Amino acid sequence: MTPPLLPQEIAPVTARQVALTDRFLSFRTDRLMRYFLTLRAETDAALAPRLPKAAGQPYPYGRCEEINNHLFARLAERVARPANAMDRAIRDFVAAGGMVRTVWGVLRGRYFQNALQFGGLYVDVSNDTVVVTKPKVEILPIAGSGLVPVRDLAHFRETAALYWGATVYANHLAPSLAPLLPMVSASPGRLLPAFQSACDYMIALMGRDGFQEAEAWLRDGPAPPAEVADALLASLPDDLRPQADGRAEAVAACRLARAEGRAMDNAWRDARVRDYLRAMRARAAA
Structure with missing residues (x-):
């Protein structure tokens, strides 16, 4: 018997989740990227003035948890009261049974990382919190993301x-x-x-x-x-x-x-x- 998922554990991507992701989100990848970049800019405006340096380095370094959680909370508010096409697409994805959850694990064998899982998609809205010159947002299939749960x-x-x-x-x-x-x-x-x-x-x-x-x-x-x-x-x-x-x-x-x-x-x-x-x-x- 498969044990229940732990909080923030990456969920298995079932055939149903793949189908829902393809139906509502995957063909909109470019628009999803613009959508999350806009949300990230709003999160930066809220967090950058009030968060101190992490490990001696300025925001956004080391702030993946704060960025991820702030943006996820605002996303939930937007989906509850959709105001544009992407808000509605995510709302419809969830209403049809699509899974949206925060996830945390080890990224590519080297970093702890917080991100979002949308069915079969990995959405990292704090991609620049270790290497600050990287793009702020990364969207990939879960299978190709390199994020794995902490084993022990x-x-x-x-x-x-x-x-x-x-x-x-x-x-x-x-x-x-x-x-x-x-x-x-x-x-x-x-x-x-x-x-x-x-x-x-x-x-x-x-x-x-x-x-x-x-x-x-x-x-x-x-x-x-x-x-x-x-x-x-x-x-x-x-x-x-x-x-x-x-x-x-x-x-x-x-x-x-x-x-x-x-x-x-x-x-x-x-x-x-x-x-x-x-x-x-x-x-x-x-």
Whole structure:
């Protein structure tokens, strides 16, 4: 039996989705490109003035998630109240059963990337957020896009090393968060140390096997070095810190979460995410 799709997982392209994509969208590729370039320009006007530099580089570098989510929200509003031919074409595609979803994964073996899936089409509206000279929008068949789901923690770590220049450690610093966020990344000179990965896909992936992969990494993975640990612990709320042995407490948190069936407990998941956001706010205020 095929497991259900994870949030933002690339959906299989069925024969029906291919037919709907061909019927409503594929023959309009040039107009689709102009449509999304217009939406992207509007997103840039909204986001560029208020987003700070990422890894020391100005917008749009590193802002694929923000761009993708902002544009997708506005697209939903437009489709609900169509004002032009492309709004109506996308509305009709969805009404006929066409799939539209945000997706996230590893792009061409090297980058984490957010994009949109329209049936059989991959629409990357933040194509210039790694190499800023690339076209802002890319539209391709899903099969030729090079976007694949993150398979496991090893795949995530490999990509983080290539994309961010990151070394990844086990999260022994916030044990209660460790079942969902079992990693700590450090990218000296680029990105601040961070708990990984607070995206919907990775959080759901950790729960799919009852936190067993997270537990194995927390048990066997390297502890963060002192400078990384100090950077994260400096502002971490007291109730999220380890009481004594962070490794043992993180492993125990995975076992308890599995025993209590927390993988399917949305309220528990949301509480852990709120704890993570509280930690991030405390860090920003420090």
